[in-house]
Amino acid sequence: MNVSPLQEARYEYTPKLPGMLRNGISEICVNEGEATQSVADQDRIRELFPNTYGKKEITFSKGANTSEAKKQVVGVILSGGQAPGGHNVVSGLYDALKATNSENVLYGFKGGPSGLLEDDYLIFDDEYIDQFRNTGGFDIIGSGRTKLETEEQFEVATEVCRKHGITAIVIIGGDDSNTNAAVLAEYMAAKNTGVQVIGCPKTIDGDLKNDDIEASFGFDTATKTYSELIGNIERDCNSAKKYWHFIKVMGRSASHVALECALETQPNVCLISEEVAEKKMSLSQIADQIADSVVKRAENGLNYGVVIIPEGVVEFVPEFSALISEINEMLAGSKADAFNALPDWDAKYAFISKGLSGESMKVFEILPQPIQQQLFLDRDPHGNVQVSLIESEKLFSALVGARLEERRAAGTYRGKYSPLHHFFGYEGRCAFPSNFDADYCYSLGYNAFMLIQYGYTGYLSKVSNLSRPADEWVAGGMPITKMMNMERRHGEDKPVIRKALVELDGAPFKYFAAHRGEWAEKTCYTFPGAIQYFGPSSVCDITTRTLALEKGM
């Protein structure tokens, strides 16, 4: 067997373009809007981007194509973690490029931005690209995490572009990669290299979102995949009636994924990191919140439930962050030697209790022993605690267990509590893109080429009105500098696209907050099931609840 029946069938799928891109290349004209300003720190950003700042927003519409008829040689790069739909960005880009001029060429740089620096590439043709249409993964050219940000890298990139006669680079990536795309665009313009740079908004985390980007691609498919599994587990839980499932979902710094999954599946509890930070919640407070649901449900004979935990939540708990900082400080450099020389955990524990502040020691004491040991024993090459390795689903289930035993002793809880643990992450990053992501990504790529063809640089491929059917989508571009502000990163002020965290006064969170009391006590589970690619539009073509709520639908 070479390809699965579904893959075979998905090859036949024709992604839907926004209405104004459906009339053929010769019928796409451009409309320029107002000149733009960055969302903050305008003077500073203008100064840093003298050649690309303040450009106009543009939208495409049906009309005679007035672009210059020159041969285009475009390079495309996939940057960072996989997100469903990446292959469709590439195929949309390729199709527009070839439809414009069959002599145009598309290079794919392999293994992420490093492929551009190392001149490691392939040249796309129909046969190759047809194997990847409407499929998941980034294996079409691979991806990587090299950051394109230094002057030296830009010089190398320029040289590679010159060698191949490349006229434009398309960077498909998250907030950092698009920030770097803007910096590269500015460099290319300043040096008069003749190379344009266009970005495309990717990330399953959903944190690349602002007034101009309604959704980053991949978020729809990834959250639908996790929601399928969470819903299945809810149904199992409601049938077996004997386990509390603690389910961690991917998404390190923002809780959009957890929140969307909660809106799709209505679990008993879902933690939202942004709320934890805003309310400065302690581990004990979080454990109590979950324990409250366990106790209330037990009173009604329901000794089971589902808790969703965003991957990065512990980093948002102030007292836990403080503990981590103290540990990093305590074992920095050669200070670790004395610790490492201690013979056993008891000796190490004594060392720790002497070294930590009273407040941090209180936090440390309530952690289950495997987590305590992990904090001290599994450190990265710089000696820092590897927060991303902390099994927070096990941490919280243990803390809740301890709370419940206290309540049992106090006579306020008589239930049974058997926790199970899950982590969903890798399962969702390379799923076959949903119809939404297949359409959206193909449109982003197609649109990216139209921006190139019309001579724009430093723009993000923008497709909006996404909560409506695809023929009503709006295609265009926005200067990346418009989305930027200055932020402190690694001790330096840098121009960056702001990471979008869950807004506690936004419609998605407010909907969740209005319903979670009922969900915590009763059983309100919903079961989304597997992503459907064929069948009723209500099942196959609807995007996220997050976007629907944001758009007031």
Place this chain on the structure above:
Amino acid sequence: MNVSPLQEARYEYTPKLPGMLRNGISEICVNEGEATQSVADQDRIRELFPNTYGKKEITFSKGANTSEAKKQVVGVILSGGQAPGGHNVVSGLYDALKATNSENVLYGFKGGPSGLLEDDYLIFDDEYIDQFRNTGGFDIIGSGRTKLETEEQFEVATEVCRKHGITAIVIIGGDDSNTNAAVLAEYMAAKNTGVQVIGCPKTIDGDLKNDDIEASFGFDTATKTYSELIGNIERDCNSAKKYWHFIKVMGRSASHVALECALETQPNVCLISEEVAEKKMSLSQIADQIADSVVKRAENGLNYGVVIIPEGVVEFVPEFSALISEINEMLAGSKADAFNALPDWDAKYAFISKGLSGESMKVFEILPQPIQQQLFLDRDPHGNVQVSLIESEKLFSALVGARLEERRAAGTYRGKYSPLHHFFGYEGRCAFPSNFDADYCYSLGYNAFMLIQYGYTGYLSKVSNLSRPADEWVAGGMPITKMMNMERRHGEDKPVIRKALVELDGAPFKYFAAHRGEWAEKTCYTFPGAIQYFGPSSVCDITTRTLALEKGM
């Protein structure tokens, strides 16, 4: 939101019946075949089942219904772990029952067999049952693990049946539950209670399979759900190119699930417990087999891969089973007190190394410490090691890591090895049933009622020719005693349905064995994607590769 869009759409699905059941109740006639014999131990089984042994196989066909026109009151029970499609067995049973006579009544006993003993039930009506059509889960009446096997239980069951005027019981369960159904049928016949008993073959494990049962329901949907996730991870793995994923899949005693997933996704390695037992493989040999794949792939620059591990594999490793027996013996009863009194792990380890035989100590020594500790510290109420809790995916990734370090030291391996771990089980047990399982289960239930209506007892609802389209399926019934033999269970000889393990000379394993060498070295991943309920028949209606291979397709 009350129900998801998919659930709404699935309510509209009309399950497909076998052709001979499609003409309405009045056009279903019965054909009796030959008298049957049990597969082994005929004399002994005949003696144990004097009233139900040796009955004829029956099939249904189109023709005038000649069954007796009496009012039927049927009770249905879900037994054991959840499997997708259980709700459709109930709805098929209900529809046939009501279509035959609207006065007929269907009782659902709640929470498994204990519901019958405790007279805890509901009575189905259209409104209630319509909420569950084509959905996953067993929440329609719940399930449970109480075994119906003692004379006392049978007396209580008889009393409950008499009270409600129940004429038949349908038991939906695995091999043990169907064995018990046969024993209950014999009891009911011997006592002239007028209560018939019919079984339906359920289990995602796939180990209830024989000449008469081509597939147990739920296996199709569960393996498709796991294969979706494994395929997604393979695609991620092939894109990120940096992790070895160790994926454990549910299925305690047989490896059908792992094998089917391997056939669907073509991973680098898949362990098959039955082969491990047959070849008396040691942990080291298994680790070496996986390490061979890691090394070969590393030589080609592929420092990533996917390994599928059946949940119960360690119990099939002879030296590991021997170790477990010794530990259970060493800590039986009060002997545990001396061990428990030891102050720390070092002291405990010394105690262990004195107590174990030399051979078992060698096995113990190579285990990673968390597994060593788990074997001694997490024991069940009887003091036995809880083998099902052993994280075998972590065990094998650690053993492989140790092997690789040896090879690195010997200069025969220069790769990178970063393992990640997953366990897929609960995700698949309550998925929306695939079209296959929705159709098969509805047919099993419909057919079960026809067996009741025609007066049969001690029969299993049998639907066969399943690798063909549903209209070619064959509906009928087989005496459960025909599938039985005598086996030693808990120190007693008992009549049981034989558990079907993976046959090493069967077509599915042989196909796997013929291809695994290539899969181990190259990247031959296939990506099944999510279960599709609508769309091309090649995607939506095909059942497992296991069945196709067994049927020579």
